[in-house]
Amino acid sequence: MTLVFTHRYLLICFLIRLTSSAVVPSQDSISLYTANDKVVILTGQNFSSIVYQSKTAWLVEFYASWCGHCQSYANTYREVAIDTWGWRTVVRVGAINCYADENGPICDQHNVAAYPTLRLIGPNSFINGSKLIHLTATDAKGVERELIKELDALQRTDRNWPNFAPIADVGLENIYSYAPPTVKLVLLIVEKQDDFTGRQIMLDFSKYHEQLVIFRASTDGKLWGQLQLNLTDIPAVFIIHSNGTTERMNTKQNMNENLGSRNLLNYAIRSYVHKSKCIDNFDDRDLEEIIHSKNALKKSEVKGTNEAQGAVIENQKLNMVDLETALSYMLRREVPRIKMIYGETYDALLHWLIVLTKYFPGRQPVMTYLKDLLSKVKQQPNGLSGKQFRELADINASNSYLPNNQIRYIYCTGSAPQYRGYPCALWLLFHTLTVSQVQTEFQNTHVTEVPSAIKGFIKYFFGCRHCSDNFMKETNELHQLDANDKNAAVVYLWKVHNHVNERLHGDETEDPQNPKIQFPSSNLCPKCRMDKTNFDSASTLDFLLKHYSKDNFDLSSVENPSESSNKKDQIPSRIDQYSMIEINHDFKQKSGLFSYLTSIVQRFSFYFLIFIVIIVLYVRRRHCKIIPFL
Numbered sequence: 001m002t003l004v005f006t007h008r009y010l011l012i013c014f015l016i017r018l019t020s021s022a023v024v025p026s027q028d029s030i031s032l033y034t035a036n037d038k039v040v041i042l043t044g045q046n047f048s049s050i051v052y053q054s055k056t057a058w059l060v061e062f063y064a065s066w067c068g069h070c071q072s073y074a075n076t077y078r079e080v081a082i083d084t085w086g087w088r089t090v091v092r093v094g095a096i097n098c099y100a101d102e103n104g105p106i107c108d109q110h111n112v113a114a115y116p117t118l119r120l121i122g123p124n125s126f127i128n129g130s131k132l133i134h135l136t137a138t139d140a141k142g143v144e145r146e147l148i149k150e151l152d153a154l155q156r157t158d159r160n161w162p163n164f165a166p167i168a169d170v171g172l173e174n175i176y177s178y179a180p181p182t183v184k185l186v187l188l189i190v191e192k193q194d195d196f197t198g199r200q201i202m203l204d205f206s207k208y209h210e211q212l213v214i215f216r217a218s219t220d221g222k223l224w225g226q227l228q229l230n231l232t233d234i235p236a237v238f239i240i241h242s243n244g245t246t247e248r249m250n251t252k253q254n255m256n257e258n259l260g261s262r263n264l265l266n267y268a269i270r271s272y273v274h275k276s277k278c279i280d281n282f283d284d285r286d287l288e289e290i291i292h293s294k295n296a297l298k299k300s301e302v303k304g305t306n307e308a309q310g311a312v313i314e315n316q317k318l319n320m321v322d323l324e325t326a327l328s329y330m331l332r333r334e335v336p337r338i339k340m341i342y343g344e345t346y347d348a349l350l351h352w353l354i355v356l357t358k359y360f361p362g363r364q365p366v367m368t369y370l371k372d373l374l375s376k377v378k379q380q381p382n383g384l385s386g387k388q389f390r391e392l393a394d395i396n397a398s399n400s401y402l403p404n405n406q407i408r409y410i411y412c413t414g415s416a417p418q419y420r421g422y423p424c425a426l427w428l429l430f431h432t433l434t435v436s437q438v439q440t441e442f443q444n445t446h447v448t449e450v451p452s453a454i455k456g457f458i459k460y461f462f463g464c465r466h467c468s469d470n471f472m473k474e475t476n477e478l479h480q481l482d483a484n485d486k487n488a489a490v491v492y493l494w495k496v497h498n499h500v501n502e503r504l505h506g507d508e509t510e511d512p513q514n515p516k517i518q519f520p521s522s523n524l525c526p527k528c529r530m531d532k533t534n535f536d537s538a539s540t541l542d543f544l545l546k547h548y549s550k551d552n553f554d555l556s557s558v559e560n561p562s563e564s565s566n567k568k569d570q571i572p573s574r575i576d577q578y579s580m581i582e583i584n585h586d587f588k589q590k591s592g593l594f595s596y597l598t599s600i601v602q603r604f605s606f607y608f609l610i611f612i613v614i615i616v617l618y619v620r621r622r623h624c625k626i627i628p629f630l
């Protein structure tokens with residue numbers, strides 16, 4: 001009877017343990033990509049073994065999951081990975097989230113100063129072998145073209161590497177001799193010198209490089225004269241026979257011309273190979289996968305358009321934890337990404353630190369920490385490296401202290417890990433500083449002192465480059481602030497932020513549980529609205545001054561120096577940090593005795609399980625001892 005009960009209990013405990021541990025987000029859950037994407041998820045742990053010295057090149061996106069532009073860009077990058085799926089014997093597509101602590105060193109190795117950054121790492125490369133791909137192109141096709149240019153520039157001579165260079169002085173009769181002995185089909189694509197189609201097709205079929213060889217010829221080589229083509233005929237594909245004779249492939253069969261030349265040529269080559277059966281093990285599996293993934297991506301794009309779900313739930317009270325976490329991430333991770341801090345960058349940093357020491361409404365150890373940091377930076381008037389700055393920012397003492405948490409947010413916790421967090425807390429910090437300037441008695445301060453320091457910080461140090469560029473445009477009238485109006489900066493930043501909210505409302509960066517609204521909502525400040533769209537200036541200013549005042553910050557959850565020195569590690573692991581967020585959520589959300597008891601059972605079930613196992617073993621041992629005497 002006891003044993004039956006114990007077994008049942010063991011099973012129940014095991015199930016409870018399983019469900020409760022599944023609540024803690026895994027490291028993968030902060031990635032913008034999933035295993036369903038064609039993008040390989042790279043981490044600090046797998047990067048070296050997968051990427052360095054790989055036989056293929058690697059296109060790597062370095063991003064931060066908090067960065068709004070990275071979130072918007074993720075679908076473009078997914079599309080790049082799908083479009084280049086057939087190229088994977090030459091180049092693979094991966095992404096690494098620089099926000100995750102454990103990935104930081106890899107991002108530093110590749111000098112990632114802004115998110116997202118694309119880098120191409122050549123085959124058999126070591127740590128420093130990465131090349132920057134300029135993201136001038138914002139669409140997948142543009143990125144693919146940039147990628148082809150970079151692959152072309154690598155000038156590899158490996159057998160599986162396509163020979164991108166157009167053949168110039170070779171006649172038709174000699175082309176075949178340039179193919180490997182295993183070749184079964186030789187094709188020649190004739191196109192304009194700067195056209196990408198030929199190179200795309202070479203990569204599309206690169207998997208069959210032993211049997212299918214594709215050459216390129218342009219309009220200025222010897223072959224152009226031999227083939228007697230018109231410009232309107234190209235791009236054209238020729239089958240080259242071993243005796244030097246050629247056969248032009250029909251690339252316009254049964255296909256919609258709007259599909260573009262890459263698809264037309266690809267389809268024609270596939271049809272020919274299927275009919276002629278000249279290539280062993282030729283199949284359309286890659287193509288099917290590409291079509292399937294593209295359809296799935298299209299569906300997710302339709303679903304991904306965020307719809308505001310219900311009314312905004314806003315807290316009256318702000319939390320100091322958010323500001324301290326943002327400060328820690330900014331000073332220990334964002335600023336040190338900049339390799340050399342000197343000249344204008346140094347001035348911007350100094351200005352920013354001065355503003356923080358003057359106006360941050362922090363507790364005593366945090367203010368001392370900021371002042372100490374400022375004085376150490378001042379001692380390096382010629383500038384310092386990001387690494388040196390990080391060393392200075394890392395110093396914590398009991399009386400000069402900034403918690404080392406980098407992802408613990410309370411007010412700014414989103415409904416999913418990629419939402420809110422750092423940029424949300426940055427906005428709170430900025431508004432708080434503008435209000436604090438009004439409420440602090442400093443002589444001879446200029447109304448633009450705080451907003452211009454914010455602008456300098458965003459310009460030189462904010463990792464989301466696209467956000468930074470937008471912000472520069474959106475604040476280009478900053479110098480026009482009325483110097484006689486001491487509240488001008490508070491109102492100005494409120495307007496700029498609402499402008500950003502309007503721009504981002506409904507896009508994929510918006511947390512469905514926290515829609516981007518014109519702030520403050522009528523729930524939060526009923527007096528601020530004259531009607532649905534217009535604000536009452538005086539009441540809104542009044543509200544902002546109260547909302548972002550020092551007194552409106554909850555200090556009850558901040559971490560104290562003594563608490564942190566009791567911990568094994570200064571920087572909690574990501575799982576620990578998420579557990580903390582989970583615990584906060586749990587206590588916020590659950591009420592009543594039943595849910596409280598459930599949470600206790602969940603938390604201690606594992607230890608209870610161990611206890612039960614020990615009891616069972618003990619009982620069984622005693623039982624066994626008794627048997628011989630029976």
Ligand SMILES: Cc1cc2nc3c(=O)[nH]c(=O)nc-3n(C[C@H](O)[C@H](O)[C@H](O)COP(=O)(O)OP(=O)(O)OC[C@H]3O[C@@H](n4cnc5c(N)ncnc54)[C@H](O)[C@@H]3O)c2cc1C
Nearest residue numbers: 068069420423424426427467470471494497498509514519
């Ligand atoms: C300088 C800057 C520029 C950015 N630019 C971009 C960009 O170009 N593209 C992009 O995708 N993301 C951008 N972001 C991120 C984006 O603005 C949000 O911060 C992010 O999407 C998180 O949104 P959120 O819902 O937490 O609210 P956030 O917009 O971050 O707001 C945080 C909190 O501030 C309060 N608040 C909201 N509006 C106002 C207001 N007008 N005045 C005072 N308080 C307010 C609310 O309590 C809100 O919860 C930028 C962030 C910053 C700091």
